[in-house]
Amino acid sequence: MSSPSPVVAMHEDRDGPLPPLLLTLTFVSGLVDAISFLKLGHVFVANMTGNIVFLGFALAGSLEVSAPASLAALAAFLAGGIAAGRLASRTAQHRGRYLAVAILVKVLLVGMALVVAMTVTGPDNPVLSYALIVLLALAMGVQSATARRLAVADLTTTVLTLTLTGLAADSTLAGGSNPRSARRLMATAAMLLGAAIGAYVVLHVGIVAALALTLLVLLLNGVVSYRAASSTEGWTAGAYQ
Numbered sequence: 001m002s003s004p005s006p007v008v009a010m011h012e013d014r015d016g017p018l019p020p021l022l023l024t025l026t027f028v029s030g031l032v033d034a035i036s037f038l039k040l041g042h043v044f045v046a047n048m049t050g051n052i053v054f055l056g057f058a059l060a061g062s063l064e065v066s067a068p069a070s071l072a073a074l075a076a077f078l079a080g081g082i083a084a085g086r087l088a089s090r091t092a093q094h095r096g097r098y099l100a101v102a103i104l105v106k107v108l109l110v111g112m113a114l115v116v117a118m119t120v121t122g123p124d125n126p127v128l129s130y131a132l133i134v135l136l137a138l139a140m141g142v143q144s145a146t147a148r149r150l151a152v153a154d155l156t157t158t159v160l161t162l163t164l165t166g167l168a169a170d171s172t173l174a175g176g177s178n179p180r181s182a183r184r185l186m187a188t189a190a191m192l193l194g195a196a197i198g199a200y201v202v203l204h205v206g207i208v209a210a211l212a213l214t215l216l217v218l219l220l221n222g223v224v225s226y227r228a229a230s231s232t233e234g235w236t237a238g239a240y241q
Contacts, residue, residue: 015152016235017228019183021099022155023190024221025143029158030194031214032136036073038199039207040129043069045136046144046158048077072130073137080141087142088149095150096228096236102146103222109139110218114211132207154184163187 029046036045042065044050051070058067084102091098113135120128140158147157154163167184170176201210228236 014235016096016231016233017224018095018099018150018152018235019155021221021225021228022147022150022152022157023186024217025103025147025157026155026187026190027194028143028214028217028221029140030191030196031198031210031217032140034195034198035202035207035210035214036133036136038202040133041066041069043073043133045073045077045133046140048074049159049161069129069133072133076134076137077141077144080138080143081145082141083138084142084145084149088146094229094236096225096231099146099150100222100225100229102142103218103225105142106139107215107218107222109135109142110211110215113139114208114215117208117211154180155187160188160191 033044033046036043043054051073054065054070055067057065058070083105087101087105088098091101113132116128116131116135120131144156144158147155154166156162163184166179167181167188168174170179171181172178197213198210201213
């Protein structure tokens with residue numbers, strides 16, 4: 001049996017262990033958006049497109065969404081993106097190390113959110129709500145900017161619009177060859193599962209439990225990414241744009 005060509009091998013090895021790590025972060029996006037939407041006043045901390053739409057609703061006079069909450073999430077998300085961009089200038093030459101450090105930052109931010117949720121009383125306390133919105137949106141801004149810099153195809157981790165568009169536009173029904181269809185479906189399923197589990201835990205156990213679950217998933221993902229940070233394989237060499 002002939003061995004795969006160097007071009008095929010290079011393509012297959014391009015991203016190393018990054019796809020499953022980013023799929024896990026996509027799951028986390030579903031978790032935290034379930035927390036924020038259901039318990040923090042109909043706001044998203046990962047899906048910024050939703051917050052822009054909510055701002056439009058608020059400007060039109062809707063009382064079901066909060067413009068200040070959406071603005072707080074947007075500002076914190078952008079700040080997280082800036083932080084991840086600055087981090088990239090120091091660590092993105094090694095993709096595994098960059099992701100490991102970014103996940104460490106996320107663990108710290110979500111850990112702080114968990115502490116806040118455990119110590120600040122009152123489910124409707126505005127201090128609690130805004131503290132959690134800011135901390136979680138910061139973490140998701142770091143995640144989204146990191147995924148963008150790593151540029152693993154179809155794994156943005158926070159939005160699925162382009163993923164679903166590619167799934168349809170590149171399908172055999174559209175005359176395409178279904179490239180990366182399994183990855184696109186897994187990304188969709190990961191966010192759906194994260195949202196469903198996050199919603200169940202928030203509604204039936206509580207926000208503290210949902211944040212603890214989020215932190216646990218990030219810690220496990222962090223252990224794997226830490227091991228990948230010492231790799232010298234070809235996939236680690238620089239972030240793709």
